[in-house]
Every structure is written in structure tokens, then in C-alpha cells.
Amino acid sequence: MMARVGKSIRWYPGFRAITIACLIILYAPLIIVMIYSFNNSASITVWGGFSLIWYEDVFFGLESAKFKQATINSLMIAVMAAVVSTAIATSASLAMVRGRAFRGKALTFGLINLPLMVPEIVTAVATLIFFASIGFERGVLSILLAHIVFCIPFAYLPIAARLQGISSIYEQAGRDLYATPGETFRLILLPLMLPGILSGFLLAFIISLDDFIITNFVKGAGVETLPTAIFGAVKQGIKPNIMAISSIMLVVSFILVSISYLISHMGREK
Amino acid sequence: MAGLISTSAKTKAEGSIVEGRQAMLLFPAWAVIGVLLVVPVLIMLIYSFLTQDFRGGVIWEFTLEAYDQFFLDRGLFGDEAPSIEWTYILIFWRSFLQAFFAMIFCLLIGFPTAYFIATQSPRSRSMLLFLVTIPYWVNLLIRTVSMKFLIRDTGPINEWLIAFSVIDEPVRMINTAFAVQLGLFYSYLPFMVLPIYASIERYNFVLSEAAADLYTGRWTTMLKVVIPSVKPGIVAGCILVFIPSLGAFLAPDLLGGAKNFMIGSLVEEQFKGQAGDWPFGAAVSMVLLTIIMIILLIYARSQARDAEGAR
Secondary structure (H helix, E strand, O other): OHHHHHHHHHOOOOHHHHHHHHHHHHHHHHHHHHHHOOEOOOOOOOOOOEOOHHHHHHHHOOOHHHHHHHHHHHHHHHHHHHHHHHHHHHHHHHHHHHOOOOOOHHHHHHHHHHHHHOOHHHHHHHHHHHHHHOOOOOOHHHHHHHHHHHHHHHHHHHHHHHHHOOOOHHHHHHHHOOOOHHHHHHHHHHHHHHHHHHHHHHHHHHHHHHOOHHHHHHOOOOOOOHHHHHHHHHHOOOOHHHHHHHHHHHHHHHHHHHHHHHHHHOOOOO | OHHHHHHHHHHHHHHOOOOOOHHHHHHHHHHHHHHHHHHHHHHHHHHOOEEEEOOOEEEEEEOOHHHHHHHEEOOOOOOOOOEEOHHHHHHHHHHHHHHHHHHHHHHHHHHHHHHHHHOOOHHHHHHHHHHHHHHHHOOHHHHHHHHHHHHOOOOHHHHHHHHOOOOOOOOOOOOOHHHHHHHHHHHHHHHHHHHHHHHHHHOOOHHHHHHHHOOOOHHHHHHHHHHHHOHHHHHHHHHHHHHHHHOOOHHHHHHHOOOOOOHHHHHHHHHOOOOOOHHHHHHHHHHHHHHHHHHHHHHHHHHHHHHHHHO
16 A cells, blocks of 8 residues: 555656666676677677687686686685584574673674674785784685685674574473473574575675685685686786686676575565 | 563573573684684784884884884985875875765765665565675676776777767776776675665655655655665665775776775785885784774764664
8 A cells, every 4th residue: 555655755756767777887897798708709809709719718728727726726615614604603693692691792793793894905914914923824724714704794694684583482392392402403493594594604605705805815825716816817918718707707606696595585484 | 661571581591592502602703703803903903013024024023113104204214304204195095085986976876776676566676686786796806807898998888989989099997096986886886775775675655755745845855854764774885885995905906007006905015016014014904994993983883872862
């Protein structure tokens, strides 16, 4: 009813046009790069017809070994960072959402969200200096540790949101029927929390996969992830194979975000 | 009312499966963020007071050299009377302006977009929201590279403009301050739309109807009723755009070239580039972090005040 009555009052001239402009601004560069990645030409701007040569180049060309190693590093780091940060976030969200109020709760909340508040470049500098000062060798492990930190808040938000939406009567019923706290968690709460946990895991995975600035600082010489390899290549000029890799990463991000979105909207009580 | 809340909280805690285990459950988060973020920031603070080692490291001797270099000019040989060193302050000032304009442009496009999305039917609302969210999760490096590709001298925009005889010579866009501005705006636009949308979604349009019933004009209603009601979302969006813009590295580096230095490029050069002055890099980072913490503190206090006022 409200929609019908309010329609004319809610409407503002030009807002639809601006929204369309906003979406065009957001998508045009990405779509154009995707189109040009199928360009059958060594020049990146002259259109020479449709072809998959640059995708072939990514997988079998001169630089394919470099990109393959970078992809393996990226995936390995992203999976491990997502697993660890999701576990930490799940545990923290149980204490924060289900536990009673305690002194320092606001402080703990601030701490969990601290990686979002400190600018990336500052985190990168601080982490590099930290590893250098304790003599920690820079390589895949240092990248992984740095990634776990900034993945925690991204995993935490959907998990805590999900947990807040689950009524505690289910756990109480379990406890009344003499289930131990461990059993109650494993058999009742965990399955209910699962969509939130999966959604948090995927977001942490994407964030880790995407990171450039922090990785660029804490990686050792010769160790590359996909973004740092792409950045290094772009510094020497944009070649069509970069557009092909970018397009692949765009599609992967799109799929992962869509899955995360669908999961987090699954079975929501509304 | 107060009694009801306290009883329900009590039953919840008694039946809670985490009773007595809270510290244990929170320990991993405390430990990881404490050791890998809080401690590093403190060490960075110490580093900013150490002496530079020319091989790219530090000598453990206390000095104010880094801050001196940042703020004061003592001439080429360091023996003149100190005057204010403008080089780095100007880089900060320019970064400030660019972050500010990125915020304003994002607001001008982001607010109408958020408002439009919030007034659609639930179906198209979630569809549009999803479309705005996707770029938020797409690799920022790839988005910046795409923009670089688009606006190069021989990029599609120039080629098309020439093909349609709008221009004869390619317009120089890459490696200009304009390109950095565009890059920041493009990078953080979704950050503006999402929090404003969240606010407008909670806005009660009965208020707009009441204003209209009292013969208030459409735009007056927007300025005097809608915008004040959704202010928290607008402020949150502005902060989410301004802060990452201020410390941005990719947009100035890939789109701005060597001439359009921002704070992020200045910091990066101390660690990855030619300069190799770690204490100075740490000092610049500390100055940036301090500015941002002050902004966040002001924000948190105004939020607390708004919450007081609402009660």
C-alpha cells in the first residue's frame, strides 16, 4: 500500500539517469577490457576480430610458468588464510554474540575491526617492519600471516550477523535435553550457522586473493602472487595477456561473490 | 521495561553454551590481531625514531631525524636555520584535496543512486544492489588497470573520439591529476552507495508524505527531511571513501605517473623504491595513521552524540 501512495513523493527527476550512469561507470572499464581480451591482434587497441589467442598465451605462452606459479601461491595463501581467519572469526563471534557482556567488549569489537580502520598502506609498512625486526623470513608464510589478519573482519561480519539471527531457544532446548555444550554446538548451532560461515569464508577468500598492497610489501624477492605478478607486468606496459588474466579473475570474483550472496540469503527468516 | 531486559539477558547467559569459555573463544582473535597488527604498529612507531641505515634498514639509535626531515627544511647541508619544509606537507595537502574531491564526486553520484535503488520494488532493489556490490569485491588492481587501459593516449576512449571526429589529437588523460581523481572516484564509488542505501532503506517515507501534505516542495523535502534522517549513512559513506583515498597507492601509481605523488606513493618509495629510508617511511605512515585516527575518533564521538540525542 505504501508503495502505491508514496510513489510520486519518492520520485526525483534525474535519479534514474544518475543510477544508470553510475552502473555504466562501474562496469564499462571492466566490460571493455573483457572485450579486448578476445582481440585477435598483437596491438591492444586495434580490433582484429575475435580470438582466444591471449587466453592460449596465458596458459601456454612465454610467461605462463610465471603466472602458473603465482596462481598456485595465490590460491594456496587464499585457502589457508580463509580457513584460519574463518575459524578465528567463528570462535570470536560465538563469544561476542552469545556470551554475556564483559568489560572490554567494545574494545574487542574495535580490535576485530581494526584491520578495516588502519589504512592498507600503513598495515603493509607496519607488517614489513615487524617481520624485518624479528628477522622473520619473507616469503609465502609471511604473506599468509599478514592475510589472516585482514581477513578476520571480513569473515566475522557475515558470521556474527547470521548468529544474531538465530534464536537461542534451539541451544536451550538442546541443553534442557542434557546435551553437553560441545554437542549442542556441533549438532545444533553449527549447522544453523553454516551459511554465515560459508559466506564469511568466501569473502575472506576473495579478499585474500585480491590483496595487492600488503602482499607487495611483505613478499620476499622472487615470491609472487597473482596480483603482484600482474602489477609487475603492467609496469612494463599493458599487454593483451594481462587483459585475459584480468578477465579470468573478474569472472572468478563474480562467481564467488554470487555464491556467497546466494548462501547468505538462503534460509534467512524473513 | 528495564526489568524485562535484565531478566531476558540473565536467562540467555545461563543457558548459553559459551558460558565460562568466552576468553578462550576470543583468545585467537586477540592474539592474532594483537601480535600481527597492534605490535607491528607500535614497532613502526619506534622505527620512526631510529636512524636510517643506507642499505635499507635501521640503526638502533634514537633520533628525531625522520620527523625533522618531514617538517623542517635545514638547507642542503643541514646547517641553515630551520624553516618549514613544504615538500611533504604539500604531498599530504594534495592527497587531502584529491581524497576530498573523490568523496564529493562519489557523494554526488552515490546518493541519488542509493536513493533510487532504495525506492524500487524489492526484486529490482536486490538486483541493483547486487550490481553495485560486485565491483566492491572485484580486484582493485584489475579495476585500476582497466581504467588505465581505457584512458590511455591510444586507449579506446581516445580512439573512438578520433574515429567520430570529435577530436583530432588524443586528449592527454593518463598521468594527470585528473586521472588520479577519476581513479579514486571509480575505485571507491561502491563504498559510498552501500551505507547510504542501508540508511535510506530504514527511512520511513511517511515523513516525506507528511512533508508533502504540508505543501513542502520535493527538493525542500529532500534537503530538510530525507537528508537529515539518513545523515549517518551519508557520513559513513564519506568516511569509507575518504580514508582509503587518502592512503591510496594504486590509483596515483598506475594512473598518475611520476608527477602526481600521493601519500601512498611517498610511503611505498621509502620501502620498495629508490629512497630506501625506512625511518622516514615509518614516520610518514605514523602521520597518516594519526590523521585517520583523529577523523575516526571525531566520527565515533559524533555517532555517540547522535545516539544520545535519539534516545
